[in-house]
Amino acid sequence: MLLLNTLPDHRRALDPADAAMLGIIGAEAVERVLAWRKASTPTPLLSLPGMARELDVGAIHVKDEASRLGLGSFKALGGGYAVIQLVLEEASMRLGRTVELDELREPQVRAIAAQMTFGCATDGNHGRSVAQPKVICEAIVRA
Numbered sequence: 001m002l003l004l005n006t007l008p009d010h011r012r013a014l015d016p017a018d019a020a021m022l023g024i025i026g027a028e029a030v031e032r033v034l035a036w037r038k039a040s041t042p043t044p045l046l047s048l049p050g051m052a053r054e055l056d057v058g059a060i061h062v063k064d065e066a067s068r069l070g071l072g073s074f075k076a077l078g079g080g081y082a083v084i085q086l087v088l089e090e091a092s093m094r095l096g097r098t099v100e101l102d103e104l105r106e107p108q109v110r111a112i113a114a115q116m117t118f119g120c121a122t123d124g125n126h127g128r129s130v131a132q133p134k135v136i137c138e139a140i141v142r143a
Contacts, residue, residue, distance in 0.1 A: 033101060044063070045064070046061065046063075046064050047061055082130070088104070
């Protein structure tokens with residue numbers, strides 16, 4: 001079944017900030033954070049030959065995210081990325097300069113991260129994702 005988008009803003013250009021975040025530069029920023037967290041280990045692709053035959057296509061592959069950060073979901077990446085970004089933004093604001101990802105272990109940034117608290121209204125995948133970088137930040141603060 002195909003459902004057409006009938007909302008009035010359909011096909012409207014993205015806000016420039018959203019376009020930047022969803023574009024190549026935004027993707028590269030996410031990739032740097034994931035590599036720093038060692039979360040960018042490729043997930044395995046599973047072949048679904050039976051479904052491919054049934055749909056009369058050459059091949060179907062799906063990513064198996066069951067081992068992603070021990071949380072079992074690709075959704076585990078978004079919340080953690082957001083928390084790390086918030087720490088970097090807060091540190092940049094307080095220090096009056098741009099704080100880069102590789103500075104998360106610096107004493108000044110660690111002290112700022114130690115004062116931050118994050119909350120989430122769910123204990124599902126997203127909530128667990130938000131909590132996961134807290135463990136990383138706590139480890140940074142103790143390092």
